[in-house]
Amino acid sequence: MEVAPLLLASLLFLNGCPRGGDRLTPEVILAVVSGDRPFTDSIIIVPSDGRPARTLLPHSWSRSYSGVTALSLVRPMVVRVRELEKPDTVKETLFDYDPLTRALKPWCGDTVAASKGGMGTLSPNGEVYAFPEFPSERPGITFVQCRLNRPTVTSKFQAAEMSGFQAWYVSPSWNPSGRDLAAVKVWRSGGIRGLRTEVQLINVDTKRERTILGSVEGAVATVFASDDKLIILTKRGIETLSIETGERVIVLPKSRLNERRYMSGGMAWLGQSDSVVVGLLAPTAVVGELWSVAIHNGSVKLINEARGLRFMGICAAHASE
């Protein structure tokens, strides 16, 4: 009988399917989607190839999810959980979520400060969680390193005081080496009209910042690409910025957004397809869209749309190790 060799060959073929190494592991988008009522915020997994999304952490009547950051779907994630504490009181807390055991464990850091802060992000090695602090005259970013059976390490970056101003950071993004963090600094004061934004690069070791894109550019989101270029969403559209030379190249002019609005949530980088993912709101304001934009030619792919939902926070992760 020739069945046995065939069966063996089939098994070997199945076993030999690519599954190891970052290069061959599919990338997905983890997204917080938000509905039109309290406690309608869930975390979904969106394949980057346009296949249907599935829900990772669904909302319930007493719990919803307003933030997520992760490196892969098989390693612990940091999630922001909104829970009903009393009938009319909502508590927001950070948790570690283990997708393998589906268990939520208390996060190691100062959950009160972190829950007041903005969307955080995990460093490229998964060890440090950085989150922007609540708006103040002296905005900051806190870096927290959780360590097994050892004390948690916390350090802070604080910008220079802006007397009479209120400022905060949004859309933090680590560079591939984990040495720098880019973020959009947002500020205002009573004397000026409207919000101002600028892109800053913060050295994680020295806790010094430098402005790499000024306020006239209208930047609202950043994400680092694998080659250390920074992808930014500005009033000109989606563009790349070389940190070294300052050279900027428009990838997708704003006119090609076709009146779609960006309503926070940040951007995510998909290294395997050299593309950036951004959540947008269609002009009718009832359809949230997730766009993937190829950096080399600006081609756009709609990888997910959700009627009645808004993409509040996104990050890229590997489907497995």
Add this chain to the structure above:
Amino acid sequence: MSKVLKERWVWSVLVVMPLLMASQCAPSFHGGIRVYAFEAPKEDPQFGIGVGGVFDTGEWISYNSGSHSGTQFSFSGSTNSNGIDDHISAVDNSLWYVSTDFTSATGGNCGAGSATASIPPGGRTVTAACLLPPV
């Protein structure tokens, strides 16, 4: 509120947002009022950034016809860093008077504003936007 402040205010209540995402847990009650406060950068009103620390209050006015859920007839709070404040027990299928005050959060750029919002069965988001006219 001064005329200048009024012109700076744009209030909108998102009317149509049917939720297609069903929870896996059957809720005993799921509704209420979500207040969402955002502001656009001066350089581009097409982009929005959620504003934390915006004070919000709500006063129930009257029932709409039909059944309703919830137990709260007034609320107050302030938005989180994403610009959201949830009032899950606010009575639905009702008319509400909802106010937000950006003063402390925006250094007086936007001031306070209010609107009457009809909250359908199951709840809704009331959106407060601080949008400045082009310079």
